[in-house]
Amino acid sequence: MKSNKARRVLAILLCTASLLMLYAAAVSAQKVSGLLVAGDSISSGRGLDDRAGKRYGSLLAAKLGLSGGKNINVAEDDMTSTDLLEKLPGYEAGIKAADLMVISVGTYDIMSIILPALDPAGGGIDYPKLLEMVRDADYVRRVEEAADQNALINAAVKYSFNLGEIITLIRQANPGIRIVFLSLYNPFDGPRQLSELKVAFDPY
Incomplete structure (x- = not known):
C-alpha cells in the first residue's frame, strides 16, 4: 500500500521505537544468551534496504552481544496471529535455544480485511495515491461501509484467542x-488526511 520510500520511513521509525523499548527492558534484566524474533513485517524489516542488518531484531542482538545462531529471526511479511500459531511447532528448536522471544503480530489480522475495501479493484494502491483518494469524502464513506464489520470483530476476538494459545x-x-x-x-495513524480512517478502525 505504501511507496518504497514511505515504507522505509515507517519501518525505520517503528524499528527505532521498538529498539528503545526493548533495550530499556533488556538492560535491567538478566543477561540474554539467545534471541528469537517472530511475527509480521515489523519484525521482518519490510521496507528497509538491508533487512538482515537493520531490522530491530538485529540491532537489539548487537546491543546484547549476540551473533550467529544465538540471534534467530523467523518473521514473515503480512503474518497473522493464525499464521504464527500454525508455524510455532516449526520454531520449537529456536524457542528452546532462546531465553528472550520478541513478537510483533496482529496488525495484519485486521489489515487483511480492510485492504480489499481500500482497493476494491485490486489494482494496487500506494501511499501517495491513498492520501489523495481520502480527500474524497465519498471514498472514505465507501471504505468504512465496505469493510466487513463482523469480520473485523471476529478477527479481533480470534487474535485474543490466538495470543493465549501462542503464549x-x-x-x-x-x-x-x-x-x-x-x-x-x-497504520492510518499519522497524516491528517487519514484521520477519519484512523478513528473508524481504531476500535479494532
Missing part, C-alpha cells in the same frame, strides 16, 4: 523464556 505453546517448549509482544499500531 501457551511457547511456554510448553521453554517454560523459562521471556516473551515480549510489541504493541499493535494503527
